[in-house]
Amino acid sequence: MGSCLAERLSDHLRLSQSERDSLDRLEEQERHFRRGAVVIREHDRPRELFIVRSGWLHSSVALGNGGRQIMRLKFAGDIIGLPLLAFTESPETVAAVTDAALCPFGRERFAALVAEHPRIAALILSLAVAERAALADRLASIGRTPARARVGALLCEISARLRQTGGVEDDRFLLPLTQEEIGDATGLTAVHVNRMMRTLVEEGLIERQNGYVRLLDEQRLITEVNYVDRTAIETGWLPPPR
Incomplete structure (x- = not known):
């Protein structure tokens, strides 16, 4: 390997x-x-x-x-x-x-x-x-956006980053985080996280099954939670290889 x-x-x-x-x-x-x-x-x-x-x-x-x-x-x-x-x-x-x-x-x-x-x-x-x-984006989200947007933005971030490592298959990814861990990442209680995840499912934005999450309407979710993808970077200034 x-x-x-x-x-x-x-x-x-x-x-x-x-x-x-x-x-x-x-x-x-x-x-x-x-x-x-x-x-x-x-x-x-x-x-x-x-x-x-x-x-x-x-x-x-x-x-x-x-x-x-x-x-x-x-x-x-x-x-x-x-x-x-x-x-x-x-x-x-x-x-x-x-x-x-x-x-x-x-x-x-x-x-x-x-x-x-x-x-x-x-x-x-x-x-x-x-x-x-990306961290500054999430801290701003925690301080200035509602719970639904915080959870949605975290899911968008995970999806964008996992695409780089082949962790997204058929537009879905395994989410091994507990609700408490999601809460610790978004400044919410586990109960509030559970409620927001259910809300995203009910609104047709995500699907949850057997530990996997699928973003059903990713572009709409990105727009609504104001997520900015930071995975693409500028490399034109890099020095030549040795």
Whole structure:
């Protein structure tokens, strides 16, 4: 199996063989985590970052009232732990939503990749900026939109991102998140999430069956919840490959 990070980056540009070989080396090791396992804990000082090979994870921060805010979902090809390039202590907790396989690597190996392949480094920077913009969109949604729009926008985001990894088949995707987890991502209670999901079904916008969700009228949903797709990025400025 080739590099999951290489497959993710290949959605945006054609990688050279040298770039692919370097990315393959980042994924030489593999660790397995069961659903609910904590990979990185907030305030800890881990020395490793990870590339997701399979499974779903999420990053979250603890709130003063004992709750949490889920910040970002992580899918195959995503990098976990990028904040550790800036901080010695992790500003977030990363936990497995499903059973997951991750490939660990240290800061030093990432530094070597940056030095050897500045185009890859620039692309990862662009994706990190796009992720920040998507997070800002969702935080604005939490603060300024009704519950229906928050849940709908999260479903649109998941669908758009999973299309990049082949996680959408026949216009539907598996949604392993609990209602509590959706609530922690949208600032709602589990009861409110359940009500909003039923509303979206009744309005003919989504279909739910056996853990899968299908967006029946995606364009209408995108318009009504004011979702902006941040998965496409500008790559024309990237330096040439080495």
